[in-house]
Amino acid sequence: MTVMHNLIQQTFVTYLPPKKKVTPSGWTSFNAPCCHNFGESQDTRGRGGVRIQGDGSIQFHCFNCGYKANWIPGRNLNYKMKKLMSFMGFSTEAIRKMGLEALRYMDQTIEYKREYKPIHFTEKPLPKAAKPIMHWVNEKNLETPVINGLAKAIEFINMRSLEIDDYPFYYSTNNENQMNDRLLIPFYHKHKIVGYTARWLGEKNYKIAKYFTDVPPGYVFNxxxxxxxxxxxxxxxxxxxxxxxxxxxxxxxxxxxxxxxxxxxxxxxxxxxxxxxxxxxxxxxxxxxxxxxxxxxxxxxxxxxxxxxxxxxxxxxxxxxxxxxxxxxxxxxxxxxxxxxxxx
Ligand SMILES: [Zn+2]
Missing domain, CATH: 3.40.1360.10 (Dna Topoisomerase Vi A Subunit; Chain: A, domain 2)
Structure with missing residues (x-):
């Protein structure tokens, strides 16, 4: 159970459908409410993911149509978040109230954050052709080498007693640094990717590094x-x-x-x-x-x-x-x- 830190998080949760699944990494998956608004077919396979976090934030990602929205205390409720709320069944009035609530936190959050020493990391790109595993899984017409690489990556995750949605794992089809034979683990900081490590999926090979890592100094994962x-x-x-x-x-x-x-x-x-x-x-x-x-x-x-x-x-x-x-x-x-x- 996630502890709710503000009214916006609490309210958001009450609008989630009763049928949902919580993953160990804190994502709740449910049928995404967005897709049919963008001309895609209605999601029936629980491809919508939301994460209600201890820092007070809300993150939404749809693995069906790709819609993303998030809100962090200290920021206003942006257009994409309001749109998501309307997809979820919030009334215009309810969304307006949430917007006001967000404004109220803007002053408080500054006070709250002063206790912490700010740590900053620069956003960095992942290797070429890297996409979320879920993206590849949903892709039609993949070539055989890609299917094989992807299968190895998924097998590796399962071998570690993990599920593919326990973390936003990535896979790349690019062969530079054997990337297409590696499982990509992006490093996040404040919802941005600031580095990654790529775990070798092949047989033990002394010529090949087990982990290929690009990490900013002082970074702590997760x-x-x-x-x-x-x-x-x-x-x-x-x-x-x-x-x-x-x-x-x-x-x-x-x-x-x-x-x-x-x-x-x-x-x-x-x-x-x-x-x-x-x-x-x-x-x-x-x-x-x-x-x-x-x-x-x-x-x-x-x-x-x-x-x-x-x-x-x-x-x-x-x-x-x-x-x-x-x-x-x-x-x-x-x-x-x-x-x-x-x-x-
Ligand atoms: Zn969607």
Missing amino acids: CDQQNYNRQFVLVMEGPLDAIALDGVAILGSEPNKRQQEMVNNLQRKVIVVPDKDEAGNKMIDRAIDYGWSVAYPQWESGIEDVGDAVIKYGKLLTIKSIIHTVVDTKIKIELQRKRWYNKI
Whole structure:
């Protein structure tokens, strides 16, 4: 359940149809109300997606006709959002009220945001020919190599116990840097793409990098997705683990000062979930430096990291196993570290 932060979010939710599905990454999918207004056939396959976020925003995306709209507190209710509301059955009067409500927040939000240190990242393009997986899936007349590449990407997602709509995954048909043999994971910051990583889907090959990454320094993956109903944030190394557990990823093992700030800005208890290797060990050092907590989940042998655990136990049990083994003080973190690594 997402905690609602303002009247606009609360009202918006009441206009959603009763038939809808919530994904672990916080998207709610339902039959899109937009398509037939643009001459497309009425959506009957739940291709409309909305995300009500902890920062107070509303994001809508239709994977059927491509209509997009969003609203962020501090901005006025724009034309596309109002249009979406009318598609959803809001009366003109109700939309006008929402518009006034948005204006009311414009003053308040400035106050609210002052508590945070502003962190800015520049918008960046994805590799050539990159499109959302959902887009490719809906495309007719694909060539065989594209179908094969796409199938591999989807198979990889499913192998990690994820669904294709758990994250806005992309796929590119361009062969530069073997992009057409990779799964694209865009990096978002405030709803904009600011970088990406591309996971190799082929056999292990020492000549080919497993991840091809373009990331701005100081970036922390998945901060946008942190809903305010959790008291804690899970910090991991890799983006796929972060997607699986709705945590954030440092994209390495040594979070720098700027990353520390970005994580701390989430203003909740920080729990590092280290990998059981040398890199994980470094991450624990940083956790101690930054005053973060560390989890030492006790998984059966053969389960080495979050990815394995999610496949074996599922998301909820994995999170439970993490939460139950959190230690907070420097001495306890050091002591448990010795025990944990001795078990390898
Ligand atoms: Zn649509």
